Amino acid sequence: MSILVVGGTGTLGRQIVKQALDKGYKVKCLVRDFRRSAFLKDWGAELVYGDLSIPSTLPLALKGINIVIDSSTIRSTSTYTSEIIDWRSKLALLEAAKLVGIKKIIYFSVLNAGKDPSVSLLDLKFRMEKEVENSGLNYTVFQCSGFFQGLISQYALPILENQTIWLPGNSAPVAYLDTQDAAKIVVQTLNSPECQNKKVSLIGEKFWTSKEIIQICERLSGKTAKISYIPTIAFGLLRRFFRLFEFTWNIADRLQFGEISNNSSSAVKPSNEISWSINRLSLESYLQEYFGKILKKLRETNYQQSQKSDEISFL
Numbered sequence: 001m002s003i004l005v006v007g008g009t010g011t012l013g014r015q016i017v018k019q020a021l022d023k024g025y026k027v028k029c030l031v032r033d034f035r036r037s038a039f040l041k042d043w044g045a046e047l048v049y050g051d052l053s054i055p056s057t058l059p060l061a062l063k064g065i066n067i068v069i070d071s072s073t074i075r076s077t078s079t080y081t082s083e084i085i086d087w088r089s090k091l092a093l094l095e096a097a098k099l100v101g102i103k104k105i106i107y108f109s110v111l112n113a114g115k116d117p118s119v120s121l122l123d124l125k126f127r128m129e130k131e132v133e134n135s136g137l138n139y140t141v142f143q144c145s146g147f148f149q150g151l152i153s154q155y156a157l158p159i160l161e162n163q164t165i166w167l168p169g170n171s172a173p174v175a176y177l178d179t180q181d182a183a184k185i186v187v188q189t190l191n192s193p194e195c196q197n198k199k200v201s202l203i204g205e206k207f208w209t210s211k212e213i214i215q216i217c218e219r220l221s222g223k224t225a226k227i228s229y230i231p232t233i234a235f236g237l238l239r240r241f242f243r244l245f246e247f248t249w250n251i252a253d254r255l256q257f258g259e260i261s262n263n264s265s266s267a268v269k270p271s272n273e274i275s276w277s278i279n280r281l282s283l284e285s286y287l288q289e290y291f292g293k294i295l296k297k298l299r300e301t302n303y304q305q306s307q308k309s310d311e312i313s314f315l
């Protein structure tokens, strides 16, 4: 069974590649940059050049493939818009998959993406869910909660770097999920009839508020977070500002995404008949592992720097 992973360099995609290789699948990854994706080749995956926004690069990547796992999405640093990556390019991928006779497609959406069509990124995700459902291909749509890995840039790094964390006045608790767990389920269920042609929710076991996560980061780092609360209305104003310039549209989309999670004060719960909620690793253990490694590195760097300055003063 041969798999094409689109988005293999991403947070979730790389874990899927690893799990699939471990389970003996033949894995091909569609990548934009061979240098940045060399680690996937080292793990045993085959690399093929492709860019979702250039449909002519897709058919070659799909050659000899049985299952497409599409874990790609717009990068916050991308020069494209989410309309291009999360809608038009994905339609092109779906069309190409149908043309070459792919057996199954796996798509990732956001938990309850259909809840608020005014948020364009969520609306695109929801509309794409429907396209996948009606494609005639076998499919599984995984609707995911937020990933643990995103919490590092959101909370851990700003605390370590004494940067301000901007928090909405009112935010819903989220059942964060580790991408390793998500990847395990995705690969385990590739051939499971239970998940065939179904939407499947993937969430963590416990719902966390921003304040609870910050408290853990403070305890583990020994630092106090600088927190500023932004009224929900400010998210809307910022988003409208970024909408003025085409090159910042994807920032605007991300802010809009923030707006909806901030608007609801109750936790978003899965609505599907199949819902997986596992955490191999608790959020505390994940953050403990992260802070343990980073603080050890910082201590080593400080030690090396103090040794160097001792040598200089001795000279």
Ligand SMILES: NC(=O)c1ccc[n+]([C@@H]2O[C@H](COP(=O)([O-])OP(=O)(O)OC[C@H]3O[C@@H](n4cnc5c(N)ncnc54)[C@H](OP(=O)(O)O)[C@@H]3O)[C@@H](O)[C@H]2O)c1
Pocket: 006, 007, 008, 009, 010, 011, 012, 013, 030, 031, 032, 033, 050, 051, 052, 053, 070, 071, 072, 073, 074, 075, 085, 108, 109, 110, 111, 144, 145, 146, 147, 150
């Ligand atoms: N992050 C979350 O908390 C979260 C929550 C719910 C659902 N999801 C969904 O889960 C999936 C995986 O998310 P993630 O956070 O792992 O994504 P990510 O880390 O941001 O990775 C995005 C991937 O998409 C690829 N990509 C972007 N533009 C491309 C293009 N034009 N052509 C080819 N590849 C392109 C990137 O490749 P490059 O390395 O070349 O940029 C990268 O591999 C997405 O569908 C996302 O919407 C994520």
